[in-house]
Amino acid sequence: MKLSDFDYELPEELIAQTPIEPRDSSRLMVINRSSGSIEHRVFREIVEYLTPKDVLVLNNSKVIPAxxxxxxxxxxxxxxxxxxxxxxxxxxxxxxxxxxxxxxxxxxxxxxxxxxxxxxxxxxxxxxxxxxxxxxxxVGEAPIPPYVRTKIPLERYQTVYAKVAGSIAAPTAGFHFTETLLQKIRSIGVKVVEVTLHVGIGTFRPVKVENVEEHRMHAERYSIPAEVIEAIERAKSEGGRIIAVGTTVTRTLETFARTNLREGETDLFIYPPFEFKIVDALITNFHLPRSTLLMLVAAFAGYELTMKAYREAVEKRYRFYSFGDAMLIL
Missing domain, CATH: 2.40.10.240 (QueA-like)
Incomplete structure (x- = not known):
């Protein structure tokens, strides 16, 4: 595929400049890959799409004042x-x-x-x-992305479950979760587990080549506890789904699926077409045009459906990027 295939028109006023409060009051676009349907909900309603057999996988990396x-x-x-x-x-x-x-x-x-x-x-x-x-x-400050022109305190540029220091950018799909929402998700029987991928320069470096497959990702360190693999294998055997919170979790799990290594470095670049071996559903934000993040989403949801969803998000005035709204791909 070509880099230009992943371009889209985005009005500047749709780039979110401040985080929404409370976190789980952001909008949620729900995409069904099999039917092609698109729904518009509120993030806290995500519970309605989960089942007791599911495993929700979070990235617990913590942003450093870099x-x-x-x-x-x-x-x-x-x-x-x-x-x-x-x-x-x-x-x-x-x-x-x-x-x-x-x-x-x-x-x-x-x-x-x-x-x-x-x-x-x-x-x-x-x-x-x-x-x-x-x-x-x-003496450091939060490494807020350059498209955010307001000053944001470091504690608000973290997920509520951030624990392991090491990222220079937040795994932003997790911003929408509150402790209360996570507890509600656990209460219906969903297994909530954590992996670590320290977000580095590879996640947000621009793609500079027109032929997408020529792009190379910078390696980022990851770690997956043994009990997470056990929970995933159990869920798979019982008909449950593995729901990745963010592109970082997706790359971590799909790296394991290809290497069988629970820790190390990954430079896995996911773009269409791609065979997902572990992840069944994805929670993510709305990403930059021409970015590796958008390419991963297109690989998961399908290119045509992804671009249709982005056009609809613009039309319905969703908030984009780090502090923006969310998408659930089923």
Whole structure:
């Protein structure tokens, strides 16, 4: 498929700038792959589509305050922590990139120095900080996506079940869940389990090639507890469904299906056509045009149905992207 196949027109005012409160009051588009039907609901009503045999899989990764600001030659510099190499040394995205060359130091928050050691792939820099990670993250901010122009506190750029620190972007499909809603889902017999995939640069890096299959994902670390695999196998044998909350959970489970490894790194790129071996239903947000996230949704729901759903979402004024509304694909 071509990159241009995944383009669509989106009015800028539909890009959600603030999270909705309460979390589960967002809108929910429900798509049925077999019938092609599209329903419009409220997210908390998702319980009506679940059964006691189902397994709901969450990504419990926690976003770190990875966005740092400093000064160089009286100009502001922004540093985004991308991947830890060792204590005090990270691969980072920097802006403006032309200023940050090897042996150049940026001063953060007064006493903290960030020295560029080398240039890396994809325009990144290898940067050594003068303090340990615990001290460094105290001065960081939430790595809010660039299309969100309002300042959002880090605690609101997390799911309510975030536990394991390591992501530089939130697994946003989980934003719609509240503790109360999760308890209600458990109360009807649904098994709720957690995996970890630390969202890195690969999830939101733009696709720059017209032939989709030539794109390469950056590897992201994941971990699946043994009891999660047991719950999935049990549900499958009893006719239950595996419902992935988000594209990160989908990529984690489908990586396991192909490697049989419960932990490691995944660079799995899902685009049409794709055979899903574990995931039966998907909860996700509305994604950027031309993004790998939209390609994954199209692989799962079918290309034509996905693009039809996106056109309808625009027509009915759904809220898009990280703080936007949700979609359930059955």
């Amino acid at each position: 966005r740092l600001f400093g000064h160089l030659e009286n100009k502001q510099v922004e540093i985004l922590l991308v991947q830890k190499v060792k204590e005090r040394v990270w691969k980072c995205l920097v802006r403006p990139g032309k200023k940050i060359k090897p042996n150049v130091s940026v001063h953060l928050n007064g006493a903290i120095a960030a020295r560029c050691l080398d240039k890396c792939e994809e325009g990144m820099r290898l940067i050594e900080f003068s303090v340990d990670d615990e001290e460094l993250l105290k």
